[in-house]
Amino acid sequence: MKIAIVSDMHFGYERFYEDSFTQAEKALTMASGMADAILIPGDVFDKRFPKPDVLAKGLRIFKSLSERNWTAKVTAYRNLLNPSERNHTNIPVVAVSGTHERVAEGKENALMLLSIAGLLVDTSESITVIEKDGEKVAVFGLGGTSEERVKPLLEKLAPKPVSGAFNIFMFHQSTYELLPFNDEFIHENELPDGFDLYIDGHIHSKVERTVHGKPFLIPGSTVLTQLKDGEQDSKGFILFDTSTHKHEFIPIGSRKLYVKTLKLEGAKPKDIEEGCEREMESVLRESAEKPIVRILLEGTMANGFTIVDMPVRQVLQRYAAKAYISIDSSGMESAELDKAITDVRSSRAGNRSVKELGMNTLSAKLKEQKFTGGIDAAALFNMLSEEGAKDSVIKKVLAMLLDSDNA
Ligand SMILES: [Mn+2]
Structure with missing residues (x-):
């Protein structure tokens, strides 16, 4: 079977709003013409609560994807956290939720809307089996979650490969090996063993590594989010062949x-x-x-x-x-x-500017209050800020202010 991996579409991403839809659509359309199934490792939507315009555009893209002539079918689905949950389509478009879609535990997220609408199968914390001509591909999914939850969740779910199938572990996290500055990130050797392919999202540039001796692939986002050196190559998706175990990156010709x-x-x-x-x-x-x-x-x-x-x-x-x-x-x-920085840092200049700032603020406030008392702001400020200004002084000033108000 040929599997396309398309990730991190970030529908509704504000900086490149139109690109977030057009480039994802390009990737999905190309992928549907080249692959038997499409796997999406998270962040379909950019915001936790996408606006109706974003949801509608996303629904349209997945609706037309669902209407393509798919010969591979989803033949089994099991949610490990919530056994009563079912899949709503047999279309071989299978996704997990990303960190951008994450909502409070027990609440339904934006990706689930696509799943309930029957446009894809949400395999977060679930196993989904895709079949074509007797060949089985099992996808174990783990939705994007906070780093400290990953290991306990994996212990609880205990992901096991399905016998007689090509087994894929799909998730949406950083790994320590990719970003070695946070010890909370899961180490790659802590990922469940025994799978034939590991697919990850979350990282927005392409990654090709091995985990437990098997390919570990990240296609990167379909929309540009980091304007930095090394991001000049076209965005795209990965096409993996389960019979040869080879993969290639397919560029989509994204905005340069x-x-x-x-x-x-x-x-x-x-x-x-x-x-x-x-x-x-x-x-x-x-x-x-x-x-x-x-x-x-x-x-x-x-x-x-x-x-x-x-x-x-x-x-x-x-x-x-x-x-x-x-x-x-x-x-x-x-x-x-x-x-200028040296001047500001030196205490004399620093004190002076703070005092000026205080005086200007007081003066503006007095104007705002239409204070017309027979004393100017500078004198008032000096009285109030005088070292050891006594309660009696403050009372006197207050009385004066009240007097002028009544006048
Ligand atoms: Mn992302």
Whole structure:
């Protein structure tokens, strides 16, 4: 059987709202033409409570997917936490919920809506068997959950391969080996043993590894969510063949990302503007579709200029219609800014600015209250903030304020 793995579609993702639907639809349509079954390891929806517009668009995409001519069928389903739960379709589109769909325990999530509508089988904490021409593929699913729940849940569910089937373990978590900075993440050798293939979601870029000597595959998201170097390749899905145990990545031709680093020394605002324009023009020459561009500014500003003088807004406005452009100026240093930071840090300057701030706030508040008493804000502030200001002083000031109110 040929299995397509399509993950992390994030329907309704705000930054690239349309892409979240069109690119997922492209992946699912291509996958349905190449595979006997489609497996989805989580995050179909971007938000826990998707808006009706997002739900409707998602329903339409899965509705047309369900109407394709599927020869493979789901022939068995068993929910291990809730034995009375059943599947609502035999269409071989099988998913688990992701961390973005997670709701309180015992509540129904957005993915379940697709399942109840009979458009896919939700195999979270369940086993689903797909059959075609006598060949069986069993999918054990674990929905995305908080890291500390993974191991106890696996102990409770005790996932076991189904005999006579090609067994897949599908989940939606980080593993310690992929992100080795959090010891709570499950280690790959703690994943249940005895499966023929491990499929994971959650990670938005493609991963190809082995677990217990078997392939461990993550296709990555179908929509771009991280505008960083290394994300310039097209998004896509994985096609796995259960007879050869081989897989390939199928790119979908997603919207292109360009990450450009602009190195500048002693730069004036004009240099930055011209540099950004040069990069933008070269990107726009080679991209047919509105591209995603991230420009990283690195280096130093000319003397007398700070980050505030950078013409970032002008460049963003000029290209807003032609590209999804963002500029990261955190790599720029300026002598002026360094001096300003030193000034703020020195206690004398720091005290003075805090006092000024306090006085301005008091003055604004008094104006707001239409205070017209015969004392100015500065004098009042000094009386109140005087070291060891006594209750009697505060009472006097209050009385004065009340008097002026009554006047
Ligand atoms: Mn995700």
